[in-house]
Amino acid sequence: MPLNPSADEIVAKIGGNVLLSFNAGLMLRSWRERLGIKQNSVAKNMEVSPSVLSDYESGRRTSPGVVFVRRYIETLVRLDQEKNKLLEKLVYTADRKEILAMGEFKKPVKASAVMDALSVTILTGSDSMDASLYGYTVLDSINTIYTLSGLDFYRIFGATTERALIFTRVGMGRSPLVAIRVSQLKPRMVVLHGPKVVDPLAIELAQKDKIILGLSHLENEKQFIEALEKL
Secondary structure, eight states: OOOOHHHHHHHHHHHHHHHHSSOHHHHHHHHHHHTTOOHHHHHHHHTSOHHHHHHHHHTSSOOOOHHHHHHHHHHHHHHHHHTTOOHHHHHOOTTOSSEEEEEEEEEEEEHHHHHHHTTEEEEEOGGGTTOEEEEEEEEEHHHHHHHOOTHHHHGGGTTOSSEEEEEESOSSSHHHHHHHHTSSOOOSEEEEOSOSSOOHHHHHHHHHTTOEEEEEOOSSHHHHHHHHHHO
16 A cells, blocks of 8 residues: 555655664664564565564664665555554654754764864763764754654654764753663763853763763854765
8 A cells, every 4th residue: 555645755754864874774673673563563564584683683684775664664655554653753853843953864874073073071971982883863952852742752853772862952951861861762972052150960860871971162053964965
């Protein structure tokens, strides 16, 4: 059964994220798990064996081609439409004042490189500087905390949680880390912009969730976005 125009747009958006990522199989698995769809269900609907699907998702097989990726994503969309219809809430980010910029890196970028690009002082997680990041989201902290909740909050993670969340207009840094603490999804890195001193509780929460936390010394959001787009 063909997908409707709205579903086709979702397929295109996810497909772009997957095909531009360093590990297409990992990205496909990430989307499936976020939607709570079982691997066996996808395999059955695609008429492939679960072992083949598992090999692609784990990277044991060569990265899947464009045709396979499209079939996989179309299957996710159909199963999601039959189930919870979460994808529209997760994919669409246009016209949201909370999200200032969002992107996926064309290849993995080391945490240390992101920290350097954003002129960051590391507050916790210095032992994780070799971690690979696959994307970023720049957020207006005040609008994010006051208007995003539940599934809306999950949208800031894009194609993967292995990303940097950059919060601007931060007071003391507690609110963003509290919001992340109660969320099921955790980013690999959080960068705060605004405070001269970060609340010790924010640092403690980052340590509990094993999140790299830093304080940026760039002047404004424009500098953040320009630096991230160059990575």
